[in-house]
Amino acid sequence: MRYTIFGESHGPAIGVTLEGVPTGIELDWAFIRSELARRAPGKDPTSTPRKEADEPEVLSGLFEGRTTGTPLCAVIRNTDTRSKDYSQLKDMPRPGHADYTGQVRYGGYNDYRGGGHFSGRLTAPLVFAGAVAKLVLKERGIGVTARVSQIAGIQDPTPEQAQAAILAAKAEQDSVGGCIRCAVTGMPAGMGAPDFGCNVEGIFSQHLFAVPAVKGIAFGAGFGFAAMRGSEANDAFCLEDGQIRTRTNHTGGVNGGITNGMPVEFEVVFRPTPSISRPQQTVSLSRMEETELTIEGRHDPCVVLRALPVVEAAAALAACEVLRIG
Numbered sequence: 001m002r003y004t005i006f007g008e009s010h011g012p013a014i015g016v017t018l019e020g021v022p023t024g025i026e027l028d029w030a031f032i033r034s035e036l037a038r039r040a041p042g043k044d045p046t047s048t049p050r051k052e053a054d055e056p057e058v059l060s061g062l063f064e065g066r067t068t069g070t071p072l073c074a075v076i077r078n079t080d081t082r083s084k085d086y087s088q089l090k091d092m093p094r095p096g097h098a099d100y101t102g103q104v105r106y107g108g109y110n111d112y113r114g115g116g117h118f119s120g121r122l123t124a125p126l127v128f129a130g131a132v133a134k135l136v137l138k139e140r141g142i143g144v145t146a147r148v149s150q151i152a153g154i155q156d157p158t159p160e161q162a163q164a165a166i167l168a169a170k171a172e173q174d175s176v177g178g179c180i181r182c183a184v185t186g187m188p189a190g191m192g193a194p195d196f197g198c199n200v201e202g203i204f205s206q207h208l209f210a211v212p213a214v215k216g217i218a219f220g221a222g223f224g225f226a227a228m229r230g231s232e233a234n235d236a237f238c239l240e241d242g243q244i245r246t247r248t249n250h251t252g253g254v255n256g257g258i259t260n261g262m263p264v265e266f267e268v269v270f271r272p273t274p275s276i277s278r279p280q281q282t283v284s285l286s287r288m289e290e291t292e293l294t295i296e297g298r299h300d301p302c303v304v305l306r307a308l309p310v311v312e313a314a315a316a317l318a319a320c321e322v323l324r325i326g
């Protein structure tokens with residue numbers, strides 16, 4: 001299934017077109033809405049106070065509640081926009097954000113309001129597409145689950161520790177990053193290939209790097225392999241109810257770019273939110289001189305908690321590609 005996300009943070013709507021969806025999939029709206037609600041902002045002080053209904057409206061590819069197999073297009077209207085907050089960003093790009101690169105890349109014609117097409121808000125339609133992918137995978141006995149594995153340097157934080165670390169950074173007009181660990185269970189062995197464009201790690205990476213603020217991905221033991229011996233790192237084969245399995249899953253379910261039947265497991269790292277309210281140095285593009293920028297507008301002091309369903313969505317779409325669905 002291929003997807004295209006469209007729209008801008010402060011335009012009339014954002015949305016997604018998903019092609020290659022299998023026919024006859026019943027869209028479970030309670031599930032789709034609960035996935036979007038997991039991502040939605042404004043629930044607690046660790047996220048931006050921007051509040052939107054995030055109600056998807058399907059324009060095509062659905063008939064009498066089931067997918068038709070033609071492009072499935074859904075839009076989500078933008079309702080809580082305050083464009084005036086962002087007027088200075090055209091001239092003074094935010095450090096760490098895509099204001100400068102977007103302006104260079106699109107010749108100054110980009111809609112910079114609220115981050116435009118680079119906004120974290122664009123992950124709402126990704127979650128919609130991912131929810132459809134999850135419904136497709138569920139029919140094949142495949143599940144996708146993610147958890148927060150690090151916030152601000154704290155490993156496996158409790159919700160209280162995570163909230164305390166995020167609010168401490170926010171109080172200092174700052175932001176924090178973290179990691180999410182995700183597992184795709186029920187993947188059959190033998191999918192993928194070692195080659196460029198077909199290997200499982202490559203496909204997952206492509207999908208995960210399309211999520212804004214993701215700066216790294218590692219499979220299984222990941223960078224921990226650097227300190228391991230082969231005897232420790234190797235996943236011993238064993239038999240479980242007559243099925244070939246491995247006792248450990250250090251390689252994250254992939255050998256030679258091909259699934260081995262164990263869960264495909266990976267960790268992604270999210271950078272601290274670029275938009276922080278403390279003054280920062282930038283350059284005025286009109287005056288071509290260094291200047292100080294104080295960012296206004298509403299921002300997440302940490303994007304990791306809201307990104308959980310986004311990572312699962314990207315993983316579900318990656319799993320569909322590995323399985324050659326569509």
Ligand SMILES: Cc1cc2nc3c(=O)[nH]c(=O)nc-3n(C[C@H](O)[C@H](O)[C@H](O)COP(=O)(O)O)c2cc1C
Pocket residue numbers: 048096097098115118119120121123211212213214271273274275298299300303306307310
């Ligand atoms: C769920 C989510 C919410 C985000 N919210 C914000 C935000 O409020 N402010 C901000 O500056 N960046 C936010 N981001 C991150 C930016 O979109 C991202 O850093 C920017 O597009 C630059 O891309 P890059 O970090 O991948 O290089 C968010 C990302 C996600 C996934």
